[in-house]
Amino acid sequence: xxxVIQSPRHEVTEMGQEVTLRCKPISGHNSLFWYRQTMxxxxxxLIYFNNNVPIDDSxxxxxxxxxxxxxxxxxxxxxQPSEPRDSAVYFCASSAGGRVRRTDTQYFGPGTRLTxx
Amino acid sequence: GxxxxxxxxxxxxxxxxxxxxxxxxxxxxxxxxxxxxNPWGQLINLFYIPSGTKQNGRLSATTVATExxxxxxxxxxxTTDSGVYFCAVTNYGGSQGNxxxxxxxxLSVKP
Numbered sequence: 001x002x003x004v005i006q007s008p009r010h011e012v013t014e015m016g017q018e019v020t021l022r023c024k025p026i027s028g029h030n031s032l033f034w035y036r037q038t039m040x041x042x043x044x045x046l047i048y049f050n051n052n053v054p055i056d057d058s059x060x061x062x063x064x065x066x067x068x069x070x071x072x073x074x075x076x077x078x079x080q081p082s083e084p085r086d087s088a089v090y091f092c093a094s095s096a097g098g099r100v101r102r103t104d105t106q107y108f109g110p111g112t113r114l115t116x117x
Numbered sequence: 118g119x120x121x122x123x124x125x126x127x128x129x130x131x132x133x134x135x136x137x138x139x140x141x142x143x144x145x146x147x148x149x150x151x152x153x154x155n156p157w158g159q160l161i162n163l164f165y166i167p168s169g170t171k172q173n174g175r176l177s178a179t180t181v182a183t184e185x186x187x188x189x190x191x192x193x194x195x196t197t198d199s200g201v202y203f204c205a206v207t208n209y210g211g212s213q214g215n216x217x218x219x220x221x222x223x224l225s226v227k228p
Contacts, residue, residue: 044218106150
């Protein structure tokens with residue numbers, strides 16, 4: 001298995017531009033997570049999908065952030081408009097667990113390093 | 118919410134030495150994972166260990182859920198073990214499956 005795939009690996013953009021991050025979870029996994037890592041706040045959950053449905057988006061910083069999962073093999077995280085404080089590494093993770101069996105191992109993608117100038 | 122504390126925050130070892138990393142958590146958990154973040158930023162899953170003991174080569178982990186802590190043992194450390202080790206948990210009473218991460222232990226293994 002190729003593991004969790006994220007693209008792009010690096011993104012440099014200017015303030016105000018739209019940024020779209022992409023994730024392909026491990027085949028057969030039904031839970032998908034978006035995390036953000038910064039020096040100040042460490043690793044924190046942004047949003048969690050189960051069976052393509054958003055379960056908890058309380059970690060999404062503000063309305064500039066949105067996430068979709070149109071099917072079981074693809075998810076996007078969009079920032080519009082982007083700001084310098086959004087600079088961080090964004091990780092996507094997937095697991096075979098769900099709303100009932102929440103305890104499965106999460107596997108992380110390589111991350112997207114976002115720099116907003 | 119649940120608190121996750123890792124110690125020590127930083128650790129410097131000579132190659133070949135052994136070490137123990139600790140993770141304390143403030144509430145019952147139904148998921149605990151140890152990760153290694155390598156110098157390239159990749160988060161690599163080491164153990165899924167909400168309770169009990171597991172071993173994988175030079176690494177082993179023990180979680181004592183009733184006392185709310187977990188230990189990661191690294192034996193005969195190598196320079197490739199350098200990086201940050203994270204403990205992450207899911208609160209047993211939580212409504213989501215999301216992991217709450219500790220701040221990590223930064224390990225540097227010198228040749």
